[in-house]
Amino acid sequence: MTNPPNILLIYTGGTIGMVKDYKTNALKAFDFSQIVDNIPELQQLNCHIKSISFKEPIDSSNMNIKYYVDIVELIEKNYTKFDGFVILTGSDTMSYVSSAVSFMLKNLKKPIIFTGSQLPIGDLRTDAKENLITSIQIAASQEDGKPVLAEVCLYFEYKLYRANRTTKISAEQFEAFTSMNYPPLAESGVHLNFNKHLIHQPKNKHDELIVRKQLANDIVILKLFPGIRKEVVQSILEIPNLKGVVLETYGSGNAPTSKSFIKLLEDAIDKGIKIVNVTQCAGGSVIQGHYETSVALNKIGVINGKDITTEAAIAKLMHLLNKNLTVLDFKFLFEKSMRGEITEVE
Template sequence: MTNKKTKILLIYTGGTIGMVKDYDTGALKAFNFKKLQKNIPELNQLDCDIDNISFDAPIDSSNMNVEDWVVIAEIIESNYQRYDGFVVLHGSDTMSYTASALSFMLENLGKPVVFTGSQLPIGDLRTDAKENLITSIQIAALQENNKPVIQEVCLYFEYKLYRANRTTKINAEHFEAFASMNYPSLAESGVHLKVNREALYRGKKGKSFKVHKQMDRNVAILKIFPGIGQPLLNSVLNTPNLKALVLETYGAGNAPMEDWFKKELGGAIKNGIFVVNVTQCSGGSVLMGQYETSEHLRKLDLINGKDITTEAAIAKMMYLLGNNISPKLFKTIFETSLRGEMQ
């Protein structure tokens, strides 16, 4: 690693990591990021300059929306040339959705965008916030031959760095809140910070950085279950202005074989609605045609989500629809890995 002093921009959107406990009252109050290095002196050991910017009104991640994704993208866009890396502080509940969306919105990214947060407030006695924050900044500042080691949108939590669009929140209480079931971690923090270089994403060389801000929200997610009825499926597929559906199926992409199920899906696809088949399992991949219960979906020409997460699938749908991809090319492009989100 070189000794070049890097510049990192910290972007605070909201969430637990930005709260600190008032020990006199027990109440939580906003952390003063303007005094970041004074309050967390360990950061002074990092050979980088850290600036910060916050949402005008920080929000709980449960209130995160498409417009907020655009704000994050615009902050990175307007500061892209000034900084070597970005750390986005975000509430954990929807972090995988936001981080997945940003991976598609930031095309030809050549610098690290590291999402992190915490399960406990930064001032709590047993907080995970300090380690997550310090290591995320360290990762964002990693340089080799004056180039960033990480050049993609990722997510750091509890000693592991993941590709953002491969993550899912798996636990609401444990510090190990996220997992990447279908792709190895990009780095692990222990006594030493070990980077898994073979797993890192590298975009096409020579392509200029581009930010996409049009995300079409006319999408839906439906998780099938034993006993699902025709009225429910019909209602979802007939949602006004619906353009795409992420269908969470069983196992390797299996679904009921009733005639009404085939009829509803087939009719929707003929009417121009894109339906992508993703597994509702935590890990594994869709393999349409492996079983009889998925062969009928293959014949209906559902989009194969392969091993993509639901979070990445919905974000990718919004991104492709927002870019007005030709209906004839939509299936092919969705089934192609754009940012390392699927095999």
């Protein structure tokens, strides 16, 4: 008989960690060290749970790469002691944070599940308990003594997604996230059902975890809209020390064909700035060169983001820009799947 899995719960901040003081009606921080006492249902799970909380909880709006590194260092420090990790963060930036963490960890062989809630854990109608309980259950799920999952995921409202495929789509609905270009890895109903054919399987089972903590944030998102002025585009592309641009284009990667616009992009690329073409659409893929309106982008060296999300594109740029790669190697690595963030057509 195998020992029950050990799960580490890491609370960084966010709505999920708030409870109401009914005397004052004010929200205060939930004590996750007493989680089993406060949520007795967790005793029904066949696992041991320990928790660590940031000294000062971080609102999701204040998330930055320093906290990404803090999260990853907690995982690194405790990686051999625990069989799975559940990370609680604010939902507003959860797709950005979890996407970044997926690139910061190579050769991952244990589940890392991000979750949170739309209502505080102490609220009468909260979604926090279900999200938390099921995330822990997923992190503890094993077959033949090995974790069912070995990737960074995001669980919310009965669905488990690959984290770097997600986008937050609602500020009010409990079903706050979606993954338009990749199906759920698991769905929770009467039973917890894993879609095993969609789950990443580690290729080299003996490779040790590699942690990448160097991230570049000299990056900008440039979202196109009809009538955007040349001066606006120029001012963005001339930001001092700019290294990368996520260019949010129309449809399947289309952009204005005016010579002045293309020249601005070309000049930026010539200066070494990496420009990635990502669609503004919620779902679907960039097919660069498919229409005349994206042929010029191909010619000047714009990188094809394919069906990557904006959140994952930012994370991937942060990861790759510090690697001192040649132009060709950078383009090759960005356009291929590194952590399951892009659909590769066989």
